Amino acid sequence: xHNKITTALFCLMLLAGAAxxxxxxxxxxxxxxxxxxxxxxxxxxxxxxSGEFGRETESYLADQFPGRDSWVAVKxxxxxxxxxRESGGVYYADDGYLIDIYRSxxxxxxxxxVTALKTLQNAMDEAGIPMLTMLVPxxxxxxxxxxxxxxxxxxxxxxxxxxxxxxxxxxxxTETLTAHKEEYIYYKTDHHWTSLGAYYAYASWMRERGLTxxxxxxxxxxCLSDIFRGTTYNKVNDPLAAHDTIDAYYRSTAHxxxxxxGYYVTDTIYERSYLAGRDQYGVFLNSNxxxxxxxxxxxxxxxxxxxxxxxxFAQFPVDDYAETHLIDMRFFRGSVRKYIADxxxxxxxxxxxIPNFTSDIAVARCSR
Numbered sequence: 379x380h381n382k383i384t385t386a387l388f389c390l391m392l393l394a395g396a397a398x399x400x401x402x403x404x405x406x407x408x409x410x411x412x413x414x415x416x417x418x419x420x421x422x423x424x425x426x427x428s429g430e431f432g433r434e435t436e437s438y439l440a441d442q443f444p445g446r447d448s449w450v451a452v453k454x455x456x457x458x459x460x461x462x463r464e465s466g467g468v469y470y471a472d473d474g475y476l477i478d479i480y481r482s483x484x485x486x487x488x489x490x491x492v493t494a495l496k497t498l499q500n501a502m503d504e505a506g507i508p509m510l511t512m513l514v515p516x517x518x519x520x521x522x523x524x525x526x527x528x529x530x531x532x533x534x535x536x537x538x539x540x541x542x543x544x545x546x547x548x549x550x551x552t553e554t555l556t557a558h559k560e561e562y563i564y565y566k567t568d569h570h571w572t573s574l575g576a577y578y579a580y581a582s583w584m585r586e587r588g589l590t591x592x593x594x595x596x597x598x599x600x601c602l603s604d605i606f607r608g609t610t611y612n613k614v615n616d617p618l619a620a621h622d623t624i625d626a627y628y629r630s631t632a633h634x635x636x637x638x639x640g641y642y643v644t645d646t647i648y649e650r651s652y653l654a655g656r657d658q659y660g661v662f663l664n665s666n667x668x669x670x671x672x673x674x675x676x677x678x679x680x681x682x683x684x685x686x687x688x689x690x691f692a693q694f695p696v697d698d699y700a701e702t703h704l705i706d707m708r709f710f711r712g713s714v715r716k717y718i719a720d721x722x723x724x725x726x727x728x729x730x731x732i733p734n735f736t737s738d739i740a741v742a743r744c745s746r
Contacts, residue, residue: 463526466613472524474620475566476610477517480532483736488537490742491735492544495728497745499546501715502726509726510586512549512579513538513735514571514687517564520555534732549727554582565622568608569731570659573625573690580694583727591694597627602648606658624658629697636671637664647672647693662689668709672702678724683707683714683744688729699725707740714744 419431426432463470469477495511502509518525519534535552542548555563555571555578563575571579581591606622626648636643642664652660663670666686676698682688683705696702703721705714718726728744735741 464529468610468613469518469525469529471521471526473566475517475521475524475564476614476616476619477521477525478569478610478613478733479530480516480518480534480733481530482532483537483733487739487742488540488736491738491744492541492546494742494745495541496545498714498726501745502718505718507718507724507726508587509547509728510549510583511541511546511728512551512583512730513541514579514729514731515552515555516569516731516733519552519732520559521564523559532733537732537736549583549586551579551582554578562623565606565608565610566620567611567622568606568659569610570608570687570690572622573627573693576687576691577627577694580691592629594627597629600626600628602626602650602661603653603658608659624653624661626661627693630675632675633696634673635663637667638669647696659686659689663692663704665689666706666708667704668706670704672696672704674699674702676700679703679722680725680727681705681718681721681723683726683728685730685734685738687731687734691729707743708738710740710743713746715746 421431464479467479469479471477499509499511515534518531522529522531525531538548538550538552555575558575558578561574562572563578564571577591577594577597584591601623603624604621606624607619608622611619628647631646633647634643634645635647644664647663648661649664650661652658652665657665659665666689672692674696678699679701680695680699681703682692685706688704692702692704701721703717703723705717707714717723730738730741
């Protein structure tokens with residue numbers, strides 16, 4: 379009798395959800411998951427017989443189900459109570475960490491990206507412009523001791539080894555980050571490193587170039603948010619998850635920041651309007667922009683070819699250069715080599731986290 383009641387209640391909930399779905403408009407984008415949601419699929423003979431229509435319909439119903447975020451939270455709570463340590467591409471790790479799961483790399487894309495960077499490095503060598511590549515390991519690598527027993531993760535070292543064999547000059551920050559793994563160098567609910575982790579990588583990059591970074595004590599530390607929950611949290615919507623802290627470190631605030639060739643110009647590298655929303659990591663350099671140019675009190679011009687890991691990193695070298703340029707290849711459609719020549723770039727740093735580097739098709743355009 380109890381099972382029949384449970385089944386009946388479950389069917390009623392599904393019917394109620396389906397009825398509500400018919401009355402409510404479809405959502406285009408999930409702010410919490412930071413992704414575009416599946417829209418109503420179109421029917422065609424080919425899509426039906428290939429199975430594509432069925433797959434898209436299943437995704438559409440799941441994405442557009444009313445109260446989706448709440449149901450994900452309920453699912454997460456039930457899994458945690460049952461002792462499950464993995465859900466939705468996330469490991470429930472020790473000390474409250476939610477760590478993204480990466481189990482494999484795109485070998486063909488990795489090869490294409492390494493080849494493109496080696497071509498760019500050769501061109502920089504001919505022009506007498508120093509270039510280094512920093513491929514940043516994830517929390518799954520550095521904080522592996524916090525993962526559940528027998529957790530399976532991709533071999534990040536293999537990517538670094540391959541890049542080195544192909545002749546890329548690497549600034550490998552694995553050892554540096556591992557030495558500081560007991561500190562707060564990765565967010566607990568987001569896939570990025572923290573400002574502290576980025577500082578240690580900056581200090582390692584400086585050493586690689588024969589220089590010494592200013593000690594951390596010389597930087598002003600400011601807490602920008604203590605209620606941050608990031609992209610990894612959004613995958614599981616765990617109401618029991620910790621809140622992260624976003625910190626800024628700076629030695630001066632005398633900067634002019636020019637986004638996308640004058641589209642938006644401001645006097646700070648911290649775009650604080652993001653702190654009122656859900657994408658708080660966007661406070662660093664206005665999230666992801668095609669081009670960013672920051673003036674500083676130093677000398678020379680640095681170009682960082684980057685993903686979002688560099689947004690946090692850039693707060694450290696901006697005072698070392700007269701100009702710090704950042705290009706996000708996902709949005710940039712020009713020639714990197716022409717940009718370097720036109721803007722008098724004197725040094726190049728390529729900075730990606732390893733999973734992004736192995737999957738981002740835009741990196742292969744760096745050689746142009």
